[in-house]
Amino acid sequence: MVVLAKPPAPLEQISLVRSPEQGDYFAGVPAVDLAAPGAARDVVRACERFGFFKVANGHGVPEGVVGRLEAEAVRFFASPQAEKDAHGPASPFGYGNRRIGRNGDMGWLEYLLLAIDGASLSDASPAPSSSLRDAANEYVGAMRGMARTVLEMVAEGLGVSPRGALADMVTDAASDQLLRLNHYPPCPLLQSLMPNCSPTGFGEHTDPQLVSILHSNGTSGLQVALHDAADNAGHWVSVPSDPSSFLVIVGDSLQVMTNGRLRSVRHRVVANKLKSRVSMIYFGGPPLEQRIAPLRQLLAAAGGDGEEQSRYEEFTWGEYKKAAYLSRLGDNRLAPFYRHQPPPIAKPQA
């Protein structure tokens, strides 16, 4: 069990969430073995229905790669506050403590947000130590490879060619990728004061990019809003932690590129009262000038007589990213881009 130092800051300004009850744990997390036959179909099914899935097998990421970066993250977060502060405040890169983004969002966490340039960390966000940088570069290489595999499978599963139609966007030399290391400290004070409530670690949001890949230590806290059926749309469930797997999360841009067939998923983190949660997320985004619009082949294939219409106004990733940084964490960032759907033409009465 990892228990790091308590954060120096008080809890005020951070919303409290009712702790999940045993029954709220989601037993139905879809799991895909990326090396199994039929994986492409399973990836698409999971992303259509849930917007996320777990990869425990077939990802090809050596255990040491994860362990090394996690150990570096733990070491950094355990270092004296003044040393951590020297790498902040995050704007947006660097060390952040409770402040998320630029518009007043707060969470019970500290983090390092690092920019990636190609296959390694960018000079725009220097790592706090050379050992963390080396471990992060190794990890980024593995995540980029997994993001590529997943996006190739999405294209294959949707019948889009070439296979690299989506994957090339995250491995392009100009792709816009990020790595975030999060530490949610325990909050034991609340244990006695408010036994049924936990502080919000990271408020609810969808990821704006194409795809995110999340790894966490054995401390639970991640919750997702299910949207697979009308009766449980927006019902929050807890995802059991599993440090031997990764979670792949659909981002808003992938939702648009598939004209809403794959859906981004709202997720949040509830901090644990007794144990530290450490998570590492890779965000795979396209180059800034990439046009984000449904893939033509998908519109043509679905249309029957004519082409299916795009459900979204067109934008570039750069425009979407700019708008995202002006938004609050929990905003529905895609809403301003929904295209007005004309009402169906009423059939004349017989």
Ligand SMILES: C=C1C[C@]23C[C@H]1CC[C@H]2[C@@]12CCC[C@@](C)(C(=O)O1)[C@H]2[C@@H]3C(=O)O
């Ligand atoms: C309030 C925020 C905080 C943002 C920007 C804006 C809206 C969306 C948030 C995220 C969510 C996904 C990772 C991240 C790195 C991203 O690209 O968008 C986050 C970013 C940040 O934590 O800085």
Ligand SMILES: O=C(O)CCC(=O)C(=O)O
């Ligand atoms: O820590 C987690 O499990 C999720 C964090 C997250 O959603 C983020 O950093 O954007």
